[in-house]
Amino acid sequence: MNNYDAIIIGAGACGLMCAVQAGMLGKKTLVLERNEKPGAKILISGGGRCNYTNLYTSTDNFVSENPKFLNAVFAQWTVDDTVAFFENFGNIEGQEKTLGQLFPVSNKAKDIVATFTQLMYDTGQDIWLNTLVKELKQEGTGYVLTLERNGRIEYITAPKVVFASGGLPVAKLGASDFALRTARGLGLEVVPTAPGLVPLTITGKEADWYASLSGNSVYARVYNDKISFEENILFTHWGLSGPAILQISSYWRAGESFTIDLLPKFKLRELIAAERNAGGKRTVGQLLQGYFTKKMVEALARFLPIDVKIASLSKADANLVVDTIHQFKVKPAGDKGYDKAEVMRGGVSTAELNPKTLESKKYPGLYFGGEAVDITGWLGGYNFQWAWAAGYAIAQDI
Structure with missing residues (x-):
């Protein structure tokens, strides 16, 4: 028998x-952690720098069938609590x-x-590394876990998991x-899963065009009928990445398109008009080189x-230039x-869980x-804030 009040599967942000x-x-x-050290995903986050929260966190920053579910958890553990926790301990x-990160x-x-x-040590918590949990079964008022550890199969019970x-x-x-x-x-109901915050791929006749721009980063506004993000996009040899693309990917489904405003801080129609008033001697390409790389x-x-002088630009071509720059349409083939x-x-x-404790409504102690x-x-620290808050809320109920 063991005297554990709970067994926690996973030594990531929430589990720790x-x-x-x-x-x-x-x-x-x-x-219980299957890796050889705790916090494996924490260690690589933010390029090894760890964007551990976002100062502007709200339920609006989350994708879910019921984002308001977060209210009860975030009421218990706030961004200020996260900041104070890491400062104090x-x-x-x-x-x-940028953007509250x-x-x-x-x-x-x-x-x-x-x-x-350090806190695990100070509070007397145990951790078993290189331990794979293979199965969970309900047994009486508790649970039994089947583990693979040190090359052997073991069993361990606990009232809460x-x-x-x-x-x-x-x-x-x-x-x-x-x-x-x-x-x-x-x-229990599981909402269908898919990669989120993920680069998007372009195939077919457009693929070579994107590949030709590989490595070029552009500050842009990326939007669809659900949401809009204004950050950098990055062209790659297989499609698009960068913060704004990762953000929109969580609101994108296969077969859908979205739009990119490649020049969100300016109104190209006004720039063209000003150029006409100045004589319009520059070409479209020369005008654009003031805002984009030569490539x-x-x-x-x-x-x-791009080789047409602004003074000679027809109304139809002017509309084409404006629409292409401000409303560049993208239809990805898939994601990475x-x-x-x-x-x-x-x-x-979330319908399966108590919104305050994150306990299963059907299985007490789970x-x-x-x-x-x-x-x-x-993107930007929000997932960590959710993980810290979830871990705290569950601990209060344990």
Whole structure:
């Protein structure tokens, strides 16, 4: 027999926060992690710098069948709580980058993980690394887990189990559908999953045009009928990436198109009019070179009369130039899949969970948090804020 109050599957952001918060309340937990070290995804986030929250977090920054589900959790654990937690327990001060993104001043994700490993030690929590959880079964008023550890199959029981095992992105870090398979096996609803915050691919006759611009970054507004994002886009040899593309990908479905305003800070029609008033001696291409790289202007020659002088530009061609730059249509063929995705869309339906505790409504003592749930944040620290808040909320109930 063991004396664990709960077993937590996954030593990621949600699982680690859950363990230390439970420990602070005098509980004893065991964290099971299939990797050889905790916080594997934390360590690579933000290029190893870890954008650990966003100062402007609200339910509007999440994709879910029911984003308002987050209200009860975020009421318990706020962005201020996250900032204070890392300042007090990790001596980590945050520095704001763009759009409310908060990084450690040290720019080291390992400082975030070190905060948790120290607190795990201080509060007497246990962690088993290189441990694969293979099955969960309900037994009496608790649960029994089948583990593969040290080359052997073992069994362990606990009155409460927390699924903080993440989702499908980045298989090399141990990504797994274990939480989803278990939920389905228990008869819980799982919202269909797909890669989120993921680069998009272009194939067919347009592919060579995008590839010719590989490496070029453009500040743009990317939008569809659901949402709009204004950040950089990056052309690649297989399509499009960059912050604005990753953001729109969570609101995109196969077969759909979206629009890019390649010059969101200016009104090209007004620039053309001003050029006409100045004599219109410059060509369309020369005008555009004031706002784009030479390579970009050359590529746009495929669609635009860039060698025509502004003074000679017909109304129809002027409209073509304006519409192409401000309303550039894109219809991706697909995405780069889970290995290139930052997160997973979909997951265990929020309808199955208590919004305050994240406990299963059908299975007492069984909790789901983090990426396994149908809660997907935007790029920029939102997913970490959800993970910390979920871990805290679950710990309060444990």
